[in-house]
Amino acid sequence: MYKIVKVAAFSFLLITFFSCADVLAQTKKKKARSVRDSLRASILSRDSMMRSLKRSDTSTNNLLQKVEYYTSAFNQIKTNLSKQIDTVDISEQLPRYEKRISLIKSLIDNDKSSTLRYLYAIRDILTRSDDQLDLWQEQLADINSKLVQNQTDLNAISQDSVLKILPADSSLATTFLIQKIAIDSKYHRLDTVNKKLMVKIGLLQNRTSSVYISILDLKDQIDLKIRNFSIRALSAEYSNIWNMKADEGTDFTEALSKTATMNSKLFNFFIGRDILIHLSGLLILLGFVAWVYASRKKIRKTNEAFDMVFSQANYVIRYPFVSAVIIAFTLIPNFYDHPPVVVLETFFVILITALLYLTRKTCPKPLFNYLLLLFIITNIYCLSNLFIQVTNADRVAVLLLGLASIFISLRFLPSVRKAPDDFLPYTGVVLKFFILLQTVSFICNVFGRFSLAKIIGVTAVHNLWLAMAMYYIVQMVMEALFLQLEASKNSNNLTSYIDFQLLKNKFRSVLVILTSLLWLVMLTQNLSIEDVVFTHIETFLTTNRSIGGTNTQFTFQSVIIFIAVIWLSSILSKVISYLYDVSAKHKHDMDMLKKKNRTSTLLIRIGVIAIGFFLAVAASGVPIDKITIIISAFGIGIGFGLQNIVNNLVSGLILAFEKPIQVGDIIEVDSRSGTILDIGIRASKIATSDGAEVIIPNGDLISHHVINWTLSNNNRRVELIIGVAYGTSIEKVKGLLNDVLKSHTDIMTTPEPSVLLHNLSESSVDFRVLFWAADINTWLGLKSSVLTDIYDTFNKEGIEIPFPQQDVHVLLPPDGVTVNSTNEKVKPAKNIKGTNANDTKADQSDQDQ
Known part of the structure; x- marks a missing residue:
């Protein structure tokens, strides 16, 4: 029993021990898992807590994000409303446009204008107003789109259902309610402001559109009046001058009052518009005066003979301000787009006053007297041209002005025919043309075509003065350029190297063409056909045309642009080459590197022309595929008949890159020698010693043997063969020859000159003299000088220079024997030895005797 109890107790202890061990092991395992999974446990704990709420975490986060987003949106809308919605300028200026349109409407409704200028001026005002209103409409439309977008965003905020959900948590609900109240306050405030601005912008848009529509209607009326005016001007709008009635025209006082009112407005x-153009005109006036004064001041300082220089620039030196006025007031009116007649006439009166003053100082008295009378007539014409309504007094005045113009011109014409060189060039031709126009104007006025008569009469006097102004402008610009070049002669800038005579010949023709074109433009303006002419020209140039029945289309505008760009590129390449060459010629220390750089102008010319070609293609709008076809066709042409031309072109490129010859080199090719003047794209020019210029294709310079005397330097070796008589001391001759060579300082010392025994000939001992000339251009003169010194030295030292001798054997018949024509009896003759040619001649003379 005791053993049983003992065994049981021991078993209990064992069980208890293992149980404790197992518990300890599990405890250790548990502690290890909690370290790794602590974060996961925290997440699960928070999820358990949040699941106990009525709303999930996602809904709460969305709500908070919505509140933050709408707050940012409100701030952005507020910024847009405060910065980008600015209509103050439109609101201030729109009433003036409304008033202006109302005034123009009344002017158009009551208009009985006698000139197209006023109709064009009014249409120009409408066009400018139209442009401004277009800009305002775009601005208002942009503002309105922004306001509409703002209103859409505000409506989206007010209709968002998320903001209507209240969080269950009391702390979250309180925070949400505070932010919700702030959002609602911002919403109502911004909504009110945005709607007010939308109403304001809508009203401005309506007013702008109303003015815009009025402008379109008025422009239609103006265009109709212009067409009716053109038709009326070509027909008998009034009765003949002898049947003129008092009720045909407006009362003069009324017309004068309306004319003054309209012209002042x-x-x-x-005056209030085109400020930049006003300033540019003033800049031209003052700039030209400053240019002349600066050149004149510099010439006085640097040139002692400045009076001689000033005598060649009479106009700009003596009358610089008058010259500037003539240039400025001729050019400035063309800067404006359809300026009013009152402005044009004001500019024109200033111009003719300056012209009259200049002719008084520089022209013969008969010309001044004629222009003085014409000046009075022109001023009355200008006043008549300002009238906006036709009156009988105006018609009679234009008639008398035409008669007066014809009379004074016919009286002045014999003086011009008698001494045409005393007056301006082409004075007689201009006078005849003027008389013809005034005659046509007089006839039209007599037969009731007053509008046409007035246009022709005003055009005649205006363009007569303008032709004179164009002549003076060419002279004044050339004189100003002359002064500039003279002032820069002693400086090192580019203008000091330009040849004025060459510039005068080239640039004067360009100025004449430009001024002639400008005169024609002004003629169309004065005839009031400017718009019609340029419209037809534009239509002609821009109309698409096809070649035959193909789909290849072109316009004359593209063709003109292509040719013009190519022409300008060629002109530019020549100008660059000229300036480059001129600058190089004026550098006295030009070395070989600079000469090679001068030859590089060929590359510049090729590059400029190539760039010009591609620019011409791009500017003309020619499709690239068409250019490819043209190049392909050109390639076929090369294969068949242009090999020689292409060979020369490619050879020109090789010469430009490889540079075996340069401008200024002295070469020999195919028995032709000379100095290279120019290396062109296809051919080169050389100047021979006899003054001829030889054109050599570039292919010959590449394929033939070319001797270049100056490829690396300008030195040339000179070789002389000097013969002395037998018996002369060789060492003495060498010493004398060396002394002669040393006495010439223009003979190079490196390489050293040398004297060598060359040959023992039949009659002389020959020496070979070798020396180097530093400049190949002077070697002939140096050779002549050395030979002269050698001859004088030998003559002084008694050294004989032998000349060629020969023995002549003559057979003579014996004494007493006569030789007949058949030579039947001939006896042996004596053998006579002649020592030289003179002895032979003497013997022959004795034989003849």
């Missing part, structure tokens, strides 16, 4: 409107 147009002038004020003109």
Whole structure:
């Protein structure tokens, strides 16, 4: 029993021990798992807590994000409303446009204008107003789109259902309610402001659209009046001058009052616009005066004979301000787009006043007297041209002005025919043209076509003065350029190297062409056909045309642009080459490197022309595929008949890159020698010693043997063969020859000159003299000088220079024997030895005797 109890107790202890060990092991395992899974347990704990709430975590986060997003959106809308919605400028200026349109409408409704200038000026005002209103409409439309977008965003905020959910948690609900109240306050405030701005912008858009529509209607009326005016001007709008009635025209006082009112308003409107053009005109006036004064001041300082220089620039030196006024007031009116007549006439009166002053100082008295009378007539024409309504007084005035113009011109014409060289060039031709136009104007006025008569008469006097102004402008610009070049002669800038005579010949023709084109433009303006002419020209140039029945289309505008760009590129390449060559010629220390750089102008010319070609293609709008076809066709042409031309072109490129010869080199090729003047794209020019210029294709310079005497330097070796008589001391001759060579300082010392025994000939001992000339251009003169010194030295030292001798054997018949024509009896003759040619001649003379 005791053993049983003992065994049981021992078993209990064992069980207890293992149980405790197992518990300890499990405890250790449990502690290890809690370290690794602590974060996971925390997450599960928080999920358990959040699941106890009525709303999930996701809903709460969305709510908070919505609140933050809408707060940011409100702030952005507020920023847009405060910065980008600015209509103050439109609101201030729109009433003036409304008033202006109302005034123009009244002017158009009551208009009986006698000139197209006013109709064009009013249409120009409408066009400018149209452009401004277009800009305003775009701005208002952009603002309105932003306001609409703001309103859409605000409506989306107010309709969002998320903001209507209240969190169950009391702390979250309180925070949400506070933010919700702030959002609602911002919403109502911004909604009110945005709607007010939308109403304001809508009203401005309506007013702008209303003015815009009025402008379109008025422009249609103006265009109709212009067409009716053109038709009326070509028809007998009034009765003949002898049947003129008092009710045909407006009362003169009324017309004068309306003319003054309208011209003052147009002038004020003109002054307030185009400020930059006003300033540019003033800049031309002052800039030309400053240019002349600066050149004159510099010439006085640097040139002692400045009076001689000034005598060649009579106009700009003696009358610089008058010259500037003539240039400025001739060019400035062309800067404006349809300026009012009152402005044009103001500019024109200033111009003719300056011209009259200049002719008084520089022209013969008969010309000044004629222009003085014409000046008075022109001023009355200008006043008549300002009238906006036709009056009988105006019609009679234009008639008398035409007669007066014809009379004074016919009286002045014999003086021009008697001494045409005393007056300006083409004075007689201009006078005849002027008389013709005034005659046409007089006839039209007599037979009731007053509008046409007035246009022709005003055009005649205006373009007569403008032709004179164009002549003076050419002279003044050339004189100003002359002064600039003279002032820069002693400086090292580029202008000091330009030849004025060459510039005068080239640039004067360009100026004449430009001024002639400008005169024609002004003629169309004065005839009031400017728009019609340029519209037809534009239509002619821009109309698509096809070649035959193909799909290849072109416009004359593209063709003209292509040719013009190519022409300008060729002109530019020549100008660059000229300036480069001229600058190089004026550098006395030009070395070989600079000469090679001068030859590089060929590359510049090729590059400029190539760039010009591609620019011409791009500017003309020619499709690239068409150019590919043209190049392909050109390649076929090369294969058949242009090998020689292409060979020369490629040879020109090789000469430009490889540079075996340069401009200024002295070469020999195919028995032709000379100095290279120019290396062109296809051929090169060399100047021979006898003054001829030889054109050599570039292919010959590449394929033939060319001797270049100056490829690496300008030195040339000179070789002389000097013969002395037998018996002369060789060492003495060498010493004398060396002394002669040393006495010439223009003989190079390196390489050293040398004297060598060359040959023992039949009659002389020959010496070979070798020396180097530093400049190949002077070697002939140096050779002549050395030979002269050698001859004088030998003559002084008694050294004989032998000349060629020969023995002549003559057979003579014996004494007493006569030789007949058949030579039947001939006896042996004596053998006579002649020592020289003179002895032979003497013997022959004795034989003849």
